[in-house]
Amino acid sequence: MKAKFQFSDSPVDQIAKSIAAQMMNRRRLLQVSGLSLTAAAVAACGVGGDSDSSGLTDVEDLSDTEKVVDWSNWVAYIDVDEDAGTNPTLDEFEAETGISINYIEDYNDNNEFFAKVRPLLQNGQAIDRDIVTPTDWMAGQWISLGFAQTLNYDNIPNRSNLYPDLVDVSFDPGRVYTLPWQGGYGGLGWNKAKVQELTGSDQLMDLDDLFNPALKGRISVLSEMRETIGCILSHQGANPSDFTSDQFYNAIDYLGAQISSGQIRQVTGNDYLAALESGDIIAAIGWSGDVAQLGDDFQFAVPAGGGILWTDNVLIPVGAKHKKNAELVMNYYYEPEIAARVAAYVQYITPVNGAREEIVKIDPSLADNSLIFPTDDDLAIVKPFMLLDADTEKEYQDAFQAIIGN
Amino acid sequence: MQLIPTSSKAIFTQPLRNGRSLTPYLLLIPGLAWLGVFFVIPFFSLLVTSLMKPAGSSVLDGYVNALEISNYMLALQTYWPVFAKSLLYAASATLLALVIGYPLAYHIALRGGRWRNLMLVLVIAPFFASYLIRTYAWKTILADESFITSALNFLNLLPQDRILNTPLAVIAGISYNFLPFMILPLYASIERIDPRLLEASKDLYADSNETFRKVTLPLSMPGVVSGTLLTFIPAMGDFINASLLGSAKDKMIGNVIQSQFVIVRDYPRASALSFILMTLILLIVFFYIRRAGTEDLV
Numbered sequence: 283m284k285a286k287f288q289f290s291d292s293p294v295d296q297i298a299k300s301i302a303a304q305m306m307n308r309r310r311l312l313q314v315s316g317l318s319l320t321a322a323a324v325a326a327c328g329v330g331g332d333s334d335s336s337g338l339t340d341v342e343d344l345s346d347t348e349k350v351v352d353w354s355n356w357v358a359y360i361d362v363d364e365d366a367g368t369n370p371t372l373d374e375f376e377a378e379t380g381i382s383i384n385y386i387e388d389y390n391d392n393n394e395f396f397a398k399v400r401p402l403l404q405n406g407q408a409i410d411r412d413i414v415t416p417t418d419w420m421a422g423q424w425i426s427l428g429f430a431q432t433l434n435y436d437n438i439p440n441r442s443n444l445y446p447d448l449v450d451v452s453f454d455p456g457r458v459y460t461l462p463w464q465g466g467y468g469g470l471g472w473n474k475a476k477v478q479e480l481t482g483s484d485q486l487m488d489l490d491d492l493f494n495p496a497l498k499g500r501i502s503v504l505s506e507m508r509e510t511i512g513c514i515l516s517h518q519g520a521n522p523s524d525f526t527s528d529q530f531y532n533a534i535d536y537l538g539a540q541i542s543s544g545q546i547r548q549v550t551g552n553d554y555l556a557a558l559e560s561g562d563i564i565a566a567i568g569w570s571g572d573v574a575q576l577g578d579d580f581q582f583a584v585p586a587g588g589g590i591l592w593t594d595n596v597l598i599p600v601g602a603k604h605k606k607n608a609e610l611v612m613n614y615y616y617e618p619e620i621a622a623r624v625a626a627y628v629q630y631i632t633p634v635n636g637a638r639e640e641i642v643k644i645d646p647s648l649a650d651n652s653l654i655f656p657t658d659d660d661l662a663i664v665k666p667f668m669l670l671d672a673d674t675e676k677e678y679q680d681a682f683q684a685i686i687g688n
Numbered sequence: 689m690q691l692i693p694t695s696s697k698a699i700f701t702q703p704l705r706n707g708r709s710l711t712p713y714l715l716l717i718p719g720l721a722w723l724g725v726f727f728v729i730p731f732f733s734l735l736v737t738s739l740m741k742p743a744g745s746s747v748l749d750g751y752v753n754a755l756e757i758s759n760y761m762l763a764l765q766t767y768w769p770v771f772a773k774s775l776l777y778a779a780s781a782t783l784l785a786l787v788i789g790y791p792l793a794y795h796i797a798l799r800g801g802r803w804r805n806l807m808l809v810l811v812i813a814p815f816f817a818s819y820l821i822r823t824y825a826w827k828t829i830l831a832d833e834s835f836i837t838s839a840l841n842f843l844n845l846l847p848q849d850r851i852l853n854t855p856l857a858v859i860a861g862i863s864y865n866f867l868p869f870m871i872l873p874l875y876a877s878i879e880r881i882d883p884r885l886l887e888a889s890k891d892l893y894a895d896s897n898e899t900f901r902k903v904t905l906p907l908s909m910p911g912v913v914s915g916t917l918l919t920f921i922p923a924m925g926d927f928i929n930a931s932l933l934g935s936a937k938d939k940m941i942g943n944v945i946q947s948q949f950v951i952v953r954d955y956p957r958a959s960a961l962s963f964i965l966m967t968l969i970l971l972i973v974f975f976y977i978r979r980a981g982t983e984d985l986v
Contacts (some may be wrong), residue, residue, distance in 0.1 A: 544937075546935075550855050562831055562833075680954070683947045686939075687939035688946070
């Protein structure tokens with residue numbers, strides 16, 4: 283008894299002990315159930331295959347009574363007033379139309395976003411988004427699974443400003459479901475001073491320069507298969523828009539050799555930007571506008587062998603409750619003046635004809651910025667990645683994930 | 689006990705038993721319901737998914753229920769090196785946490801004095817920040833141009849001239865993130881040791897080394913066992929540390945499961961991998977507990 287009194291626990295001791303006692307069970311439960319929950323969500327929805335999103339096709343359009351639009355977009359993809367922390371073009375749209383845009387930067391990764399919403403859509407549940415912004419190949423998957431709504435061009439008269447060569451794209455001929463938001467290149471980005479220090483030149487011309495042993499352990503490539511494998515395919519003389527299975531696996535082997543030799547330090551998504559800034563990596567396969575936004579110490583270039591051209595597209599998912607409002611938003615961003623303001627900030631290729639004339643009013647030098655207004659010469663060395671059917675997509679993605687360690 | 693006749697004991701307990709007979713079961717309902725909904729049902733659906741096979745020749749046809757044991761064979765055949773690597777990382781991280789955590793728990797429990805409560809709060813304090821943010825912070829701490837990396841490089845202690853994106857960073861990250869799970873059970877069991885036993889040990893001419901080896905350590909074994917389990921189990925399935933702090937060569941099985949679920953969308957294989965991981969952990973825990981003994985486990 284005495285001993286027990288002597289050891290009477292203070293409140294903190296008791297908390298510590300009870301936490302310790304509970305943790306074992308809790309951690310184990312959390313860990314196991316976390317994994318199985320995902321599986322349950324997946325299994326409950328009949329694991330792919332037979333989709334029944336029919337419940338979502340005749341949803342009433344509440345645009346006239348609910349003046350809102352829910353929009354999922356990528357980060358760093360719209361103009362920002364850095365002093366006020368606002369998005370001027372979004373605010374002006376609200377002021378003009380009375381429609382408020384709920385702008386959500388939760389589109390981090392094509393596959394991840396799709397994995398989240400697909401079970402819902404397949405089960406006939408709405409995803410509470412009126413606009414989503416998938417990359418072209420992913421937009422193709424939305425369309426082929428019946429997850430996209432046809433656009434009513436009566437509400438989007440400014441569609442006539444779309445560059446004619448962007449109308450007939452393979453994943454959406456005639457642009458029935460989608461409009462381009464911004465485009466860009468997958469290519470080489472680097473820290474000029476550091477590359478100079480290690481290689482003696484502040485320029486990287488092609489992938490041989492990137493895989494120069496002097497840069498060993500200081501470079502990264504993107505975890506998006508299309509950019510990384512696409513650049514390698516071009517480098518090997520293959521055509522990223524039309525390649526054979528053998529050529530694909532040659533590129534995979536090439537990438538694998540660079541990873542196992544330690545030349546490539548990391549395979550990342552958008553994280554490479556932070557690593558470039560901190561100096562952990564000094565060169566990367568990355569995205570054009572991203573690197574351009576980092577400032578003058580950094581440079582982006584399409585590799586001499588060729589780079590990848592991609593577009594992100596706005597589309598209206600089935601089940602959207604504010605379709606007309608969404609179309610009005612699209613119309614607004616296809617006004618050349620508005621498109622110019624967005625492009626001037628994000629430095630990606632604008633799909634809007636006439637933006638070049640408008641951007642001169644903001645900053646005349648931007649009109650010659652080939653990242654925003656590519657010339658024919660620029661476009662000659664970049665190609666979109668080949669459209670893959672679902673089975674090839676799975677096969678290639680599996681091989682790519684295995685080689686990058688996943 | 690002998691003073692109370694058995695008959696009167698029965699009389700005393702009878703009315704009480706009636707009153708409380710249902711209560712414990714009623715109290716169990718929320719817990720059981722929780723377990724049922726969030727563990728048992730998903731567990732079986734995971735099992736079912738792991739045995740599915742493709743419905744047709746195309747992935748667009750989805751998967752149908754089957755008994756494809758070969759999913760497991762294929763998963764093991766392809767990914768056993770990743771399982772082995774995960775086991776190595778998790779075990780190293782657990783050992784590291786034990787080496788760091790034991791002296792700290794010992795100190796807090798036996799020498800903490802009035803600072804004891806404060807030190808315990810400090811041990812738990814990292815939990816106030818999100819797991820992800822803490823791991824991102826390690827990217828800054830271990831960055832190539834950070835003080836730590838430069839200092840270690842100056843002393844020529846780093847084989848790869850860097851820490852970030854090496855196995856060392858992954859193991860260090862896991863150790864750090866799960867260290868409180870090691871320290872708290874250790875603390876609880878060291879603190880429970882009767883100081884008179886330590887005094888007795890000294891009275892019997894044991895020096896402090898011998899006292900530690902023959903008294904403190906054996907009596908704190910329950911803490912060691914539960915601490916290592918609490919660290920090892922989540923470490924084995926972790927994927928955050930490997931994906932943020934590791935290189936493409938340092939990925940763990942959690943990364944594979946995540947990419948199979950989310951990117952490749954091969955649900956049967958991902959489920960089979962999850963099941964293999966669970967079984968592996970259960971087997972390791974089973975043999976570890978059998979060997980180390982479960983008595984007095986928290």
